[in-house]
Amino acid sequence: MDTQQTPADADAGEDFAFDVLAQRCPSRPVLEHITGRWGSLVLIALREKPARFNELRRRVGGVSEKMLAQGLHALERDGFVAREVHSTIPPRVEYSLTPLGSQTAEMLWELIMHLEYAMPHVLRSQQSYDAAASAEA
């Protein structure tokens, strides 16, 4: 990354909030690629180590070929994932995280860890919510 700003600009970041929320910014689709149903899981799966297509497919539970290919294309296009082709027989294609992808995966990982940690709390909240909902019905 060789942008002009420095991370110390974080305070100027409040401006970005408006941008993201105002949906006229180009970052929304990208955000959805990395947070979407499969995008996040692919990044997490690649976090450990690079993988080939079917290996990746096994690593991420429940993803179809179509969705995996689609997700990988999007992430490659956005520059989060690198694709390396070895033109052998049988073909061998390795997917790995770029530095940017690696940073992003790390942040996603923290988010997921936070979430897993909070899950007991969440489940209890869901139960009381459902109990209250069925009580008034």
Place this chain on the structure above:
Amino acid sequence: MDTQQTPADADAGEDFAFDVLAQRCPSRPVLEHITGRWGSLVLIALREKPARFNELRRRVGGVSEKMLAQGLHALERDGFVAREVHSTIPPRVEYSLTPLGSQTAEMLWELIMHLEYAMPHVLRSQQSYDAAASAEA
């Protein structure tokens, strides 16, 4: 949060990776609530300060009543958002972040800031990808 584990348990977290990827865990839907198209934006929008329904709707660009209501319900059920009803006329309902929601919003915020910061890089990556794609076509 009053779970048993401490944040220092982070190393045990690698076990969670498998859980999330294996899609047999209850955290997937919750992850989708907070990372989904509107969920993340609602959390970000509430990060600054609590808001009422229509105020929130104005703050998040492009969200429909239906999706906002749906997202708020999910987030409330999961315990990220608190809903406070003032039975007046006209009715007044305030949405705010719970402590858990606040932590989560903060992590999302960091992710989005990271993304905004990386956007120039991403856009360039997209351009070269598209150029290469149309070149071979």
Place this chain on the structure above:
DNA sequence: CAGTATCCGAGAGGATACTG
């Protein structure tokens, strides 16, 4: 104001078959 109910189109996403 704060929603719910309904209808409808578009796209997400899965299963299968096929190609290099």
Place this chain on the structure above:
DNA sequence: CAGTATCCTCTCGGATACTG
């Protein structure tokens, strides 16, 4: 193995109208 192409379904999500 590493995908693409096709079909089909089902949910997402927007617009509109209505209620308390």
